[in-house]
Every structure is written in C-alpha cells, then in structure tokens.
Amino acid sequence: MLQNYFKIALRNLWRYRRVNLISIVGLSVGLACGIVIFLLVSYLFSFDQYHSKAKRTYWIVTDIRHENVTPTDATPRPLGEVLRRNYPFVESAVRLENVFRRVVGVPDGKGRMSKKFEESRTLCFTEPQFFDVFDVTWIAGDPKIALSSPNTVVLSERYAQKYFGTSQVVGRVLRFDNQVNLTVTGIIKNPPSNTKLRYECLISYSTLSTLSGTNGQQAMQSWDNVTTVCFVTLREGTPLAQLTNVLPAIRQKYLRTEEAKALDFHVLPLRDLSHNPQYGGESPYMILYVLIAVGLFLVGGACINFINVATAHALKRAKEVGVRKAVGSTRWQLIGQFMTETSLLTLVAVLLGMLLAQLGLPALNNALHMLNADLSILDLFLPRSLIWFLGLIIGVILLAGLYPSLVLARFKPVVALHGRMTTQQVGGLRVRRSLVVTQFFITQLFCIGVIVMMAQVGYMQVANLGFQKKSILTIPVPTDSPIKQQTLRARLGQIPGVEDVTLGVEPPAAPHRPPLPFTFDTHTQPEKFQTRVKVGDMNYLSVFDIKLLTGRNFRNNDTTNNEVIVNETMVKQLGVPSANSVLGKRLNIWGADRTVVGVVHDFYMGELRIGLQPLVLLNYYKENDMAALRIDPTNVTATMSTIDQTWNELFPEYVFKASFVDEQLDNFYVTERILLSLAQIFSLVAILIGCLGLYGLVLFMAETRQKEIGVRKVLGASVQQLIWLFGREFTWLLVIGFVLAAPVGWFLMNGWLQSYAYRIDLGWWVFALTLALVSGITLLTVGRVSLRAAMADPAKSIRTE
Structure with missing residues (x-):
C-alpha cells in the first residue's frame, strides 16, 4: 500500500509539475526564513545556559x-x-x-x-x-x-x-x-x-x-x-x-x-x-518573541499559499477521486494518498529551504559579528534545535496537507465523474477567501513594519543632536600629568589639517554612564534628581560646536579650575526662574564646591531612546583620557598619519587607536540596523510568497474559467471588463486584509516607537504607502495572467462545447 502511495504520488507530482513548483518554491522560501529565525532565536536563548549550575x-x-x-x-x-x-x-x-x-x-x-x-x-x-x-x-x-x-x-x-x-x-x-x-x-x-x-x-x-x-x-x-x-x-x-x-x-x-x-x-x-x-542585555525577550512570531507568520503564509493552490487545483483531480471512490477506495485511503504527496512536496521544500538557509547564514553571522556568532545549518541537529525542527516539519505537513486532503477525499463520485464540480465546491469559497485575506494581512503587516522602521532609523541618522559630529577624531590620552597633556595638545595643534583640539573624557554623546548626586546653591542635602557629568576643557564647546545660552565658557585650562557649565534641562529641573539665575551659584559635585559660569543649549548625550538629561560639564585634568580633534576633511589620510606619528613619539609604550565621532554614534544603532535588515528581507519573502500564491490562484482561475471568458468575449465583453473579472476577486480581499492589518500594525509599531524618546510620527502616509505598494504588486501579479486570458482567441476555448 505504501509503495503504491509513493509511486502514484511521484507520478502526480510530475504530472502537475508547474503547480507543484509554485508550491515548493513558496514553501521552501518560507521554511528557509523560518529556519534562519528559529536558529537565531534558539542561539540567543541558549546564552549562558550551558553551565551545569x-x-x-x-x-x-x-x-x-x-x-x-x-x-x-x-x-x-x-x-x-x-x-x-x-x-x-x-x-x-x-x-x-x-x-x-x-x-x-x-x-x-x-x-x-x-x-x-x-x-x-x-x-x-x-x-x-x-x-x-x-x-x-x-x-x-x-x-x-x-x-x-x-x-x-x-x-x-x-x-x-x-x-x-x-x-x-x-x-x-x-x-x-x-x-x-x-x-x-x-x-x-x-x-x-x-x-x-x-x-x-x-x-x-x-x-x-x-x-x-x-x-x-x-x-x-x-x-x-x-x-x-x-x-x-x-x-x-x-x-x-x-x-x-x-x-x-x-x-x-x-x-x-x-x-x-x-x-x-x-x-x-x-x-x-x-x-x-x-x-545591558542586547537581545530582549520581546525582540525574540517578535522574531518567533515573524517566523511563524512566514511559515504560516507559505502553508496558506500551499493550501490555496492545492484546493484550487483540486478541480483537475476531481475525476481521479471519483474513479478511485467508484472502484472502492475509502476516504482514509484517499487522505493517505494525498498526505503522501504533501509529505514528499514538504520534504523537497525542507531540503531546498535548508540549502537556502545555509546560503543566508553567513550574512547573518557577519551581521552578528559582535557576538562572534557561528550559526550553521548543522545546528538543526543539536538537541536544543532538533525537537522544534522535527515539530516544524510535522506541523507544516499537517497544516499544508491535511485540509486539501480532506477536501479532495470528500468529493462525491457521481458529481466528480460527470465533471460538474465548481470552484465554489472545492474547499469552500469562504475558506479560500479567508486564506487569501490572511495572506494579504501578513504581507501588509510586514510592509507597515518595514516602512516605519526605515523612517525611524533614517530619522536617527539625520537627527540634529545639538553638536557637531562630522570630521572629529578621538584619540586616547594615556596620562593624567597636566604637563604631558598640555604638551600633547600643543603638538597636535601644530599639525597641518588639525583645526582645534580639546581634552576630556568622551564626546557629547557616549555610552550611558550612571548619573551622580550633587547639591546646589545653599542647599545642604543632595537634590532630588541626579545629573550626568561630562569632562572637557575650554575648547570642548568650540570643537563640538555646542552653543552657549548664557554666561561664558571656562576662562582657561588651568588645572585649578573650579568652574562648571550646565545645560538647559538642569536649569528647568532646578526650578529656578531663568538660566541667568544659576550663574555664579555654588554646585557641589565630586566632593568639591564649584561655580556655575555658563549654560549651554541641550544636546543629546546618548541614544535617542533616552530623553534629555541634566548635565554638568567640568574641567578636571585628572579624568582626561581622550583628545578630540576637529580636522580638515580635505586631506584626512595625511593628517591622521601625522597624528599617529606624533602620538607614538610622546607615548611609545601605549597603543594608538583613533576613531571618528560619527562612527562611534553609528554603533548606538547596531540593533536597529540589524532588525531593519531582517525586516526588509522577511518582508520581501512575505511579498514573494504572496505573489506566488496569487499567481497560482489566478493561473488556475484562467484555466477553469477559460470557456466562460470565451463566451463573454463572443457576447461583446471588452478586455478591460474581462480583466476586472479577475481583479474584483482580489481587490476587496486586499482591502479587507488592509483593514485588519492597519490597526494591528499601528498598535505594534506605535509600541516599538514608544521606546524612543525622540521618534517619528506614525502618520496616515505609512498606511497609504503600504496600501499603494501592495496594490501595485497585486496588480502586476494578477494583471499579466488575466491579460493573457482576456486576449486569448475565444474560438479555441469554446469549440469543445
């Protein structure tokens, strides 16, 4: 029996190879993405879980x-x-x-x-x-x-x-x-x-x-x-x-x-x-759960595509089912036959999906280079992955094959043998339409996500941070000797191409450091809030082009300097009447009394996830471990070579390491860029799977309605009317999918944007662009086949009547 199932399955797979090829490609692409996502999630969940205790x-x-x-x-x-x-x-x-x-x-x-x-x-x-x-x-x-x-x-x-x-x-x-x-x-x-x-x-x-x-x-x-x-x-x-x-x-x-x-x-x-x-966790549970949901969506979308094509294709196998039932086949034997075919298709798709996943894993490992990731398709056979991988295969076989098998097995032999089966009887029109709506929902949800993420990442890259970040080079200062520091400043300032030099601890925006307590004016107890501290000398404001709101800069770089500069947010949180009110007041921080001499405009001190915070800028040479140089962008290579040579002459026992501030800031958004790249790839996959499904359905509609189209054409129907015959089937399904996807997409992406203190507005244009994009893709997918069917010679389609 099993041998017979297998032999007939192979014959049917070859006989209907075009439809099966569409199913295999769609399923394998969806499975490839699912495998990559689940390997990634399994890897991230395994962190530090291998320890015996x-x-x-x-x-x-x-x-x-x-x-x-x-x-x-x-x-x-x-x-x-x-x-x-x-x-x-x-x-x-x-x-x-x-x-x-x-x-x-x-x-x-x-x-x-x-x-x-x-x-x-x-x-x-x-x-x-x-x-x-x-x-x-x-x-x-x-x-x-x-x-x-x-x-x-x-x-x-x-x-x-x-x-x-x-x-x-x-x-x-x-x-x-x-x-x-x-x-x-x-x-x-x-x-x-x-x-x-x-x-x-x-x-x-x-x-x-x-x-x-x-x-x-x-x-x-x-x-x-x-x-x-x-x-x-x-x-x-x-x-x-x-x-x-x-x-x-x-x-x-x-x-x-x-x-x-x-x-x-x-x-x-x-x-x-x-x-x-x-x-400090780099892979929050929420992101991992979202990735799992994305993987399930993609695999589910591929299965929906398979079910749609299989149930639509069932009309061509109606007589086969009728003959089998007439000669004594039971319903369960028919289900066994069709499930065998589905299993073979699925196994071929799994093998192809594994190959596609392996081809994509090097790019993912490269994107996760900071983790030293070494994901491989062989990880599927590790104990932590094998259970879900086998479960995935079984689940796909059941999900993609069981419903079409049940539909085919319940055909009535008399109706099937007389060729009176209709598309409405195959799989239930409501069910198939629901599956198409689900596919449109998934595709449009992915599009909404990608559009919002692209807009937010673009906004972060071009946002005005309140300071200059271009053409500023940072190098180490491996000494707390004031004499050696001033010698370094003087030598660097003499290099052609170096326009200005400041010494400090870090650029205006740097990885988050804990805020510190302080007391202000005549208060004896620390303030109710804490403040971020930046260390920089009198050139710090000019090098980074930070604007003074009121007051003045540090007078000099004297090592006994006990002056501080604060920002607008500090003034607001202190509750004083105006920025001028803080000038000349005492501010005790780091165990010393200092005098407020200036107020600067607010600037971002870290990721855009974090809002503006109170700031104290002070000049304290013992903390200096960075020199920031504003350099002429016209001859960077020669300037950096001279800086390297000069630095190594002064500090031969240390290691020279230089980096530009804008490159350092880009590292803040590595996670966002990785997520955006994954979202773009998975959206393209979702669109591809959807297009394959639509292509298979409209191809089948053109074949099953060939005579109807011929009759309509003979009776005077225009090409536009015939094309609309196909288009109307999908237009309202697309609209329903959009109506469902829009609120879900708004809820999910609005929640994601809430994690950023500074973010784009989630406007109507996101949803309009999504609808236009998916409508255009659907039109291109459906239009070619429907146009060819509408232009066909009606004599060839109706002469067998």
Whole structure:
C-alpha cells in the first residue's frame, strides 16, 4: 500500500509539475526564513545556559534610587564576599570587574614591550570562585589556586597565541596598563560564542588593591561605589526567596542610612544576563518573541499559499477521486494518498529551504559579528534545535496537507465523474477567501513594519543632536600629568589639517554612564534628581560646536579650575526662574564646591531612546583620557598619519587607536540596523510568497474559467471588463486584509516607537504607502495572467462545447 502511495504520488507530482513548483518554491522560501529565525532565536536563548549550575545561579543588580531610578548591572565590592562568608545556603559567589581601554604588553626582557594591545570587554578582574560557578575547560593550571594570588592571570588559548604565539605559556609574564606585571598561571579553552561572559584574560581580583595605590584595601571594602558584577550559586534545593530576603538586611547592616535608602538590590536569573535591556542585555525577550512570531507568520503564509493552490487545483483531480471512490477506495485511503504527496512536496521544500538557509547564514553571522556568532545549518541537529525542527516539519505537513486532503477525499463520485464540480465546491469559497485575506494581512503587516522602521532609523541618522559630529577624531590620552597633556595638545595643534583640539573624557554623546548626586546653591542635602557629568576643557564647546545660552565658557585650562557649565534641562529641573539665575551659584559635585559660569543649549548625550538629561560639564585634568580633534576633511589620510606619528613619539609604550565621532554614534544603532535588515528581507519573502500564491490562484482561475471568458468575449465583453473579472476577486480581499492589518500594525509599531524618546510620527502616509505598494504588486501579479486570458482567441476555448 505504501509503495503504491509513493509511486502514484511521484507520478502526480510530475504530472502537475508547474503547480507543484509554485508550491515548493513558496514553501521552501518560507521554511528557509523560518529556519534562519528559529536558529537565531534558539542561539540567543541558549546564552549562558550551558553551565551545569545555570538554573541555580543568579545575578545581583542594583537600582540607585533618587528622584529617578537608575538601574545598574553591578553591586558594591564587598557584597559577594559577605554572601559567600556569612550565608550557608550560598554554595558560591563570584565577583568580577570589567576592563575597558587598557593596554596589555609582552615584555621583551630589555625594559620595553615586544607587543602591545589595547583591550576592552574581553578582560576582567575576578576570583577563583569564577571556575566554581561557571563551566570552564582547563588546558593547563589549577583552577583552585590559579587566581588566588595578586598579579596572576589566566588566558584563553586564543589569547595565549595572540600574546605569545604558543599555548605553552604558564609562567610567562604580561605587563598590564604599564603598571603591574602579571604571571600566567593557567590556560583555558576559548569561551563559546553563546555567552555574554566572553572573557579571555582573567586577572586575579586581589590585583585590584595593588592598582588602587595606598588606599587599595580601603577601596576594596568600600560600600560607596557600585562597581562589581556579582553572581551567586545557591545550594541544591534552596528557594530563591532565601537569597532575596537577606539582601535588605545586608543593606541595613553595611550601608549608612542615606546610602541604604539609595541602593536597592535585586536578584535576576542567569538567563536574564543577555535578555534584560535595563541592565545591558542586547537581545530582549520581546525582540525574540517578535522574531518567533515573524517566523511563524512566514511559515504560516507559505502553508496558506500551499493550501490555496492545492484546493484550487483540486478541480483537475476531481475525476481521479471519483474513479478511485467508484472502484472502492475509502476516504482514509484517499487522505493517505494525498498526505503522501504533501509529505514528499514538504520534504523537497525542507531540503531546498535548508540549502537556502545555509546560503543566508553567513550574512547573518557577519551581521552578528559582535557576538562572534557561528550559526550553521548543522545546528538543526543539536538537541536544543532538533525537537522544534522535527515539530516544524510535522506541523507544516499537517497544516499544508491535511485540509486539501480532506477536501479532495470528500468529493462525491457521481458529481466528480460527470465533471460538474465548481470552484465554489472545492474547499469552500469562504475558506479560500479567508486564506487569501490572511495572506494579504501578513504581507501588509510586514510592509507597515518595514516602512516605519526605515523612517525611524533614517530619522536617527539625520537627527540634529545639538553638536557637531562630522570630521572629529578621538584619540586616547594615556596620562593624567597636566604637563604631558598640555604638551600633547600643543603638538597636535601644530599639525597641518588639525583645526582645534580639546581634552576630556568622551564626546557629547557616549555610552550611558550612571548619573551622580550633587547639591546646589545653599542647599545642604543632595537634590532630588541626579545629573550626568561630562569632562572637557575650554575648547570642548568650540570643537563640538555646542552653543552657549548664557554666561561664558571656562576662562582657561588651568588645572585649578573650579568652574562648571550646565545645560538647559538642569536649569528647568532646578526650578529656578531663568538660566541667568544659576550663574555664579555654588554646585557641589565630586566632593568639591564649584561655580556655575555658563549654560549651554541641550544636546543629546546618548541614544535617542533616552530623553534629555541634566548635565554638568567640568574641567578636571585628572579624568582626561581622550583628545578630540576637529580636522580638515580635505586631506584626512595625511593628517591622521601625522597624528599617529606624533602620538607614538610622546607615548611609545601605549597603543594608538583613533576613531571618528560619527562612527562611534553609528554603533548606538547596531540593533536597529540589524532588525531593519531582517525586516526588509522577511518582508520581501512575505511579498514573494504572496505573489506566488496569487499567481497560482489566478493561473488556475484562467484555466477553469477559460470557456466562460470565451463566451463573454463572443457576447461583446471588452478586455478591460474581462480583466476586472479577475481583479474584483482580489481587490476587496486586499482591502479587507488592509483593514485588519492597519490597526494591528499601528498598535505594534506605535509600541516599538514608544521606546524612543525622540521618534517619528506614525502618520496616515505609512498606511497609504503600504496600501499603494501592495496594490501595485497585486496588480502586476494578477494583471499579466488575466491579460493573457482576456486576449486569448475565444474560438479555441469554446469549440469543445
């Protein structure tokens, strides 16, 4: 029986190859996108879940509460040690601190460095307990003692090769930030790509006290600063409530009253490390769920396309069904035959879809280069993916094949053999129209999403940020010596092509840093809100073209300067009558009294997701670690070469690294650009699937209504009237799809736009453009076939009557 099903299925697939080709192409494209999306989502959900203790490991974060709440992903330094030492239900706790923009050198034994590297994000200070909490594969060294002493470091294989050219490096020495020598005590396997803890150079946590100078031990025991990321592993069977219940008591015991009120500890599961955007997660759950919905829409749309074509094509198989029933075939045998055909079609589409997905994965991996993503079609056969992949195949076979099979199997043999079946009887006209409406709904929903996302991303790229971002180069300042800083400024200012130079900490818009408390005027208590702090000298305003509203700039770059400049938002939140009212007033921040000398116009200090915030700009040379140069854009290459040469003459022991401000700002919107690219691709796929479905339906309509068209033409119908015969079938279905898609699209995209403090208006033009675009595509798809049918010779279509 099965062999007979298979043989007949192959014959029918070849006999109706044009229709089947449309079905296979539509289904394979939809499945390819579904596979890519589900591989991506499965990969992102797997982050840090491979650790054996992941389900009982938690991440402690801190909210700093004042007038506003500032979430941070860290805790005070002593918290992890207190939990580990004083609470038996804690199996282990580990503290770590990230390292940014530090230089790691390889000594040559002659007092110089044979190699130098500037490192960020892949380095951290941590404790031996790191290897108790997280799964790490060791190649050399003892995890119990490798980081137990100061000035020790554990390297990944990759970084051992990077620094020394070999993995046999235990006992070798690295120079960290030109301050301390680190002895290599262990080598570990490279971390996998599906972890946010992508550390390849782990420095002993006790080294921090050495780097902190004479007050090192005091700094390590201070509860004042929130600087350390803390993870806690609970003992088997310990309820999470035990940990959450002790945190308020710790806060009351170790923090002073005002600090206890300001810091609020929370416990998050380890899985939230990559998915909580409040605390730095790059792949929020909402985005992942939206991606899943998109994948289901695309696969569902492809299945709808298959069902539409299959049920419409059923008329051609009516006599076959009648003959089979007349000679004794049961309904379930017919269903088995048609499901076999559907299964074969689906398997061919799956194989083609897998091939298309594999061709697209390199582009996706490249887009996710910051995650070191290495997605492959072979990931489908991993345990975490195999279950949903098999479920997807079975679901597609059932969804795409079961309904057409039931429709075909219920044909009445007498009616079928006499050829009196109509399109209204095949699959139910309402059902087929509902499926077409659903396809139009999906297509138009995708179009609305892409149009809104393109408009928002375009707006972010051209928005006036309130400062100059073009032709400004930033380079490091690796010294806090005022003399060396001024020497650097003078030397850079003499380079042809350098128009102006400022020293500071960061450009006006930079990655978000926690705001700080301050007191204003005669107040004795900190203000109810906190402020962002920028550090820059007297040239900062001119280099970035930031406009003064009132008052003046810093008088000079004297290292004793105790002046500050604030912005308009600061003035508003202070509640003073006017900007002039703050001039000359005292403002205490960073533990020192300073005088407000000027007010600048507001400018954006970060992503457009974040609204305008109060700002204090101060001139403090000890914090300077960046020089910003406004350069002549006519000869950038030669200017940058001279800057590189000059910098290396002054700081030969450090690594020169330059970047333009506008490029740095582009990095704020990597997620948006990736989402936009995915949305554009998936929208094109949705449109392609819809077009294939419409093409198959109108092709079948032209064949089944050939005689009707011939008769109408003989009776005087014009070509336009005959084309409208096809067009009216789809026009009102398209309109219904739009009526359904418009409010859903508005709700979804308006919700997405609400996450941006500065955004486009979701106007009527979005929906008008969507309707016009889909109408045009439908017209092109339907028009060609319907025109050919309307122009056909009526004599050929009616002579068999």
